[in-house]
């Protein structure tokens with residue numbers, strides 16, 4: 001493969017493809033919308049409970065990680081469906097492993113959420 005010359009127009013085009021991917025994800029995937037609501041809730045709680053800068057960094061990283069995992073899981077599911085929509089044990093393994101990645105980060109997000117927000121919520125109520 002020859003080396004392509006750097007082009008700002010090509011970079012803008014790639015950026016537009018990526019935005020299109022996000023549009024498809026948020027408009028067509030229920031999980032995308034659920035994560036969006038959860039992220040907005042975390043941001044709202046962060047503002048309301050006045051979390052520290054370090055806590056914001058952690059919350060932002062976790063929100064980003066959850067979206068990245070779900071987006072990649074969706075891409076893998078779509079690719080798997082392209083391979084075959086018939087029941088196939090190998091497709092099941094691929095999809096289950098990809099879903100496992102989302103579960104891992106979702107559990108981490110829950111733990112981080114509890115560590116960051118719960119003590120502040122309890123202090124507020126007491």
Ligand SMILES: Nc1ncnc2c1ncn2[C@@H]1O[C@H](COP(=O)(O)OP(=O)(O)OP(=O)(O)O)[C@@H](O)[C@H]1O
Nearest residue numbers: 031073077084085086087088089091092095096099
């Ligand atoms: N072609 C297939 N062959 C065998 N099992 C499959 C197949 N397609 C899906 N499955 C099983 O169904 C599960 C859900 O797959 P599906 O593609 O419906 O994802 P989904 O319902 O959108 O899940 P997610 O909540 O991760 O978005 C998979 O994890 C897998 O166990």
